[in-house]
Amino acid sequence: MTLGTIFRRYGTLIGFALILLIFWVNLPETFMTARNWLNITQQLSMLMVVASGMTIVMVMGDFDLSVGSAASLAGIVAGLLFTLGYPVWMVVGAALLVGLLGGAFNGVLVSFVGILPFVATLATLTMFSGAAFVLSGGKTISGKAIPEDFSNFARGGIPLGDIGGVAVILPNLTIVALLAVFGVWVLLEQTTFGRRLYAIGGNIEAAYLSGVAVRRLKLIAFSLTGLSAAGAGLMYASRVASANPTQGSGLMLNAIAAVFLGMTMSEQGAPRILATVVGVLILGVLDNGLTQLSVDSYIRQILVGGIIVLAVAASSITKRSRR
């Protein structure tokens, strides 16, 4: 392998390692600790779930811009149902169903009505957001309405014993994120469904002519993305023990950024779930490290955006020179 090939295949990972090194050196006491890392994974868990779902539609070459609003809407629906006194399991089920149906709606618009995914999900982004505001009256649903069982979930976890003299637990939210990643991994990498999605992403016409039920698969894919968004919304609601109509607003751009960061690591630039995981980790580590270094949050935004541009640009430049 030439140096160029190594840089192209592993450039993003090398960059990530460098970032880790920089933080480790500058934050010797606090960065490379089990507690910090479990903290990072907990902070990232919502994004991890949404980015996993986003990977599913991006494999086909589509986007879902509505995930953030869908997460907020799911959180609001949960909050509302809690105030009406429904049990936790019913509320969780209902909120997930809202996400699934919202995603299915996206799927219908894209597959059967034939609207470009970018446009369709841009529209549903505002529709879901509007619905969240209408249902909540524009206010946060909080406090006594949310049952303790539900809000304790985000605080709880599985004890892992002592690491470095400190009692450490594996957060429930992290477990949920890991399950989501595992589920998407199985779906995309181990099933015929996933293989057909990659085929659609490779050449939709050839996939259709090879007997792939393109419309049905797109519908299912968008539904799953919606489901993941609802899951993230529930996770947020549990975390902050409240629901407000803008809760999910940062998710969509970060999820897409994470998938794109991941795509820089794969041959031919196809989205892969494990690569998305690295993308999410990069974003989370950057955020965590820069915060600990007391970098201003707006400067943080510029830096993170800049690193994404660097990664994607390096990837496309090296890809072009390969041909």
Place this chain on the structure above:
Amino acid sequence: MDEPTAALTREESERLFRVLREIRAGGGSVLYVSHRLDEVMALCDKATVLRDGETIDTGKVAEITHDDLVALMIGRKVEEAYPAPAVSPSPNLALEAKDLVAGRLAPTNFNLRQGEILGIAGLSGSGQRDLLRVLFGDLPVAAGTLALNGKPYRPSSPAAAWKAGLAYVPRERRSEGLMLTRPIFENITLAHLGRQSLGGIALTPRAEKLFAMGLGTDVRLRATGPRQLAMELSGGNQQKVVFARALGGKPRVLLLDEPTRGVDVGAKFDIYSIIRDMTAKGMAVILVSSDLPELIGMCDRIAVMRDGAITDIVAAAGLGEDDLLNRCYGRLPPAAA
């Protein structure tokens, strides 16, 4: 220059040649890669024949004939450019269309016997594409009947057509046939995932690669392995991948749309041999082509289409190119069926 006249009209090609000759006259040199031997004979001073990565021969064009070049390229004599049929078609019908109307197709009637190769000739836009599309489930039947092996056949989608035992090799392999960024074996198994998996759900890549490699051998595919990306293959080998996929389900009817367009002579012969092997096993073939010698050399019968309808069906044996061309233009009365 690498196949420079592939997308040019005859007039444009002539203009290109004038420019190339001017370059030569000015002392420049031209390296001209092409499998259009007429052009090589007309334009070049020297020719080198490559086959399978090796230089076969180099010589002056003035001292060699067209047939010699073909023979060097394919490694066999020109008279054997089209493999002869091993068996005659059976009398059983694979496909039968009565008053079929769909898209631009006017009421169309034809039948296709098992083991037969039925050619479809015609000027472009005469409805050949719609005929294939309706057979393959991409175009709904508006009126009339279609029967497959004696039973009514109304495919609702390409997926249904594959299931019924049809296979389709589309005209544009790059935009309609292949997922170029995916490996060869994924391209081949895509239409067969239901069977090439556990319960139709769990992927079995090792078995898939073996399946793909078996088909690759059948179509004499030249690739570094089943995981090579489709985009890295030559045009002829890419076409063979599409064929491999088509043959993977042991189809009863094979629909071919310009199957050897842009394919070099050697790969062409491989493709013809594959078709012959399959018809000997009872597969029926519909071959849409604008290459008249190919139609005459490979088909048992040729149907001529004009304005969305089949106007003529003639036996290919002994048919002259001019005769066929005139029929395409409607200048000859239809032959007695």
